[in-house]
Amino acid sequence: MMSSIHEVSSAANPSAPYDLLVVGGGINGCGIARDAAGRGANVLLVEQDDLASHTSSASTKLIHGGLRYLEYYEFRLVREALMERERLLKIAPHIIWPMRFVLPHSKMLRPAWLLRTGLFLYDHLCPNMTLPKTKALNLRSAPAGKPLRSEYVRGFEYSDGWVQDSRLVVLNAMDAVRVGGANVQTRTRLVKAVRGPQVWTATLENAQTGEQSTVQAKALVNAAGPWVAELLQDRLNVPSRNKVRLVKGSHIVVPRVFEGAQAYIFQNPDKRIVFAIPYEQDFTLIGTTDVPWEKDPGKVDISPEEISYLCESVNRYFTKTVSPDDVVWTYAGVRPLYDDNSGNASAVTRDYVLDVDATAAPILSVFGGKITTFRKLAEHAVEKLAPHLPVLHKPGWTDGTPLPGGEFAPKDFDAQLRRFRGYAPHLSERSSWRLMRNYGLRAYEIATADAEGMGQMFGDTLSAREVDYLIDNEWARTAEDILWRRSRLGLFVNDADRAALQTYVEGRLPAGVASVANPDPVVRQNVA
Numbered sequence: 001m002m003s004s005i006h007e008v009s010s011a012a013n014p015s016a017p018y019d020l021l022v023v024g025g026g027i028n029g030c031g032i033a034r035d036a037a038g039r040g041a042n043v044l045l046v047e048q049d050d051l052a053s054h055t056s057s058a059s060t061k062l063i064h065g066g067l068r069y070l071e072y073y074e075f076r077l078v079r080e081a082l083m084e085r086e087r088l089l090k091i092a093p094h095i096i097w098p099m100r101f102v103l104p105h106s107k108m109l110r111p112a113w114l115l116r117t118g119l120f121l122y123d124h125l126c127p128n129m130t131l132p133k134t135k136a137l138n139l140r141s142a143p144a145g146k147p148l149r150s151e152y153v154r155g156f157e158y159s160d161g162w163v164q165d166s167r168l169v170v171l172n173a174m175d176a177v178r179v180g181g182a183n184v185q186t187r188t189r190l191v192k193a194v195r196g197p198q199v200w201t202a203t204l205e206n207a208q209t210g211e212q213s214t215v216q217a218k219a220l221v222n223a224a225g226p227w228v229a230e231l232l233q234d235r236l237n238v239p240s241r242n243k244v245r246l247v248k249g250s251h252i253v254v255p256r257v258f259e260g261a262q263a264y265i266f267q268n269p270d271k272r273i274v275f276a277i278p279y280e281q282d283f284t285l286i287g288t289t290d291v292p293w294e295k296d297p298g299k300v301d302i303s304p305e306e307i308s309y310l311c312e313s314v315n316r317y318f319t320k321t322v323s324p325d326d327v328v329w330t331y332a333g334v335r336p337l338y339d340d341n342s343g344n345a346s347a348v349t350r351d352y353v354l355d356v357d358a359t360a361a362p363i364l365s366v367f368g369g370k371i372t373t374f375r376k377l378a379e380h381a382v383e384k385l386a387p388h389l390p391v392l393h394k395p396g397w398t399d400g401t402p403l404p405g406g407e408f409a410p411k412d413f414d415a416q417l418r419r420f421r422g423y424a425p426h427l428s429e430r431s432s433w434r435l436m437r438n439y440g441l442r443a444y445e446i447a448t449a450d451a452e453g454m455g456q457m458f459g460d461t462l463s464a465r466e467v468d469y470l471i472d473n474e475w476a477r478t479a480e481d482i483l484w485r486r487s488r489l490g491l492f493v494n495d496a497d498r499a500a501l502q503t504y505v506e507g508r509l510p511a512g513v514a515s516v517a518n519p520d521p522v523v524r525q526n527v528a
Contacts, residue, residue, distance in 0.1 A: 017199050017216035018044045018183075019391050022223060023190050023231065025049075026056040027165075028366050029223035030172035031378035031398075037180025038401075039382065039394040044215060045182060046204060048189040050481050051173055052166035054298065055225050056371065057485050058249065058333020060275055060287050063088050063096055063161035063372050065125070067265070068273050070118050075125065077351045081372045082126035085161050088375065089130075092171065092403045093410035094440030095164040098131050099277075100262045102144045104152040104317060109267045112154060119158050131159035147258035147318050157262070162277070165371060166485040167438060170474050171403040172374075178404065186475045192235045193220060200361050219389050221381065222365040226297030226336040232365060242355050242367045245339040246294065250302035250332040251287030252310050253279055253491070254322045266317050274313040280488050281430070283328065286310045297334040306332075329491060338368030352377050354384055362388040375399070405440025416441070426451040431461040438487060445469060458501040459493040467501065471508050479505055 025047025139145030176182035352369035455464030470476035483490035
């Protein structure tokens, strides 16, 4: 039941409006909030669910240029993405790291010369590339060929990057707070916003209590992802010539299919590609699909047909086959692609469009985009708003500033891990690696020098110390937030530990903050 509406405004000056209201706590919204806050703007970000609840936690977890986009002549997008790959590897070396991808050649599909040409372009579109370049493989003798069927004789190996996607979102939100005191409110829905000549007046609603409040902002950013068009039309009353096209991408996770740190990229007869990637040490991640989606973007499930499609895709290549019965977890999300009127869902551009309307109080809407280019998208968005928001006159700063915990060189990760193990020798090798990979140098704020200081354990590696850190610093409000977005420990925690964790979280929340136990909107199946 709703209580009466009350007024909330800028913390620095309760009578003043925010400079910027960002709607959407996915990667684009949090990236824009970080960039703008670092340039001096007073930012409020609202997200109707948890940070990274939808598209941004349902990716294939890759920082990549998009090798297949070269077939659609998306050279500018690929070049920008490859350049961003280099930057992101430097500013987030704890949650982003290089990975080698093996591409077997199938005689029935794209010819070898075409693959070689595409990979040559992929290596050279990015100036000053630091990752190892492509090399040809004899799959009968190379170790990477061992898991593959005997008919695959030739192949290629190239470089891209892996990312803890939902953690990338959270770290951007944390940095927005650190550099500029941004106000980040999760489980807060924008009900409507009324546009005036100089400011927006927005009505917000707390998802847990139903309580409403109003805020004012000089400019508004619509980074609502799959809801970007609905927000414009139904809640902001702003016309737009741009549209999004919703495409569902689904993934499956199975027990580990192959040994080694390399990933595989497979071509299918329908010209799509599917990745098979080492996942959380014990598993293999397989994805993704491209299926047009016209239903509620907040309720997305993988279909039995998609599960079969992904199994069949990898079974064409691996000697060890997988079946739907092997699937231990699935997830699906909707990509809000910019609608370029392409007839093929796989061919829809992954580029982005930033639409600014400054006929009254300015609004910028984000159409499309991909996780790899979020930082550049955010930089472009702030630059487009700067003429209408003088506080944003400072130059861009995010290309070389590490995200929280990533204040070390990528080449130093192993040394940092050894140092951390020395600090907390009671932690298992697996626990130390996970904490350093999730939190980087912030792991020292979680680990204690002795085992007793870690508190209650929820499963093998999740401690009360870590849960407290996530509640106090990362907006975690439920067991789902912790197990499926701040980590992927849901793959390892049993029902009893999950229930104990939820009880602990509810007892640890700040006064006046309610917990919600609704199912995760992206993670729809855990059959382990």
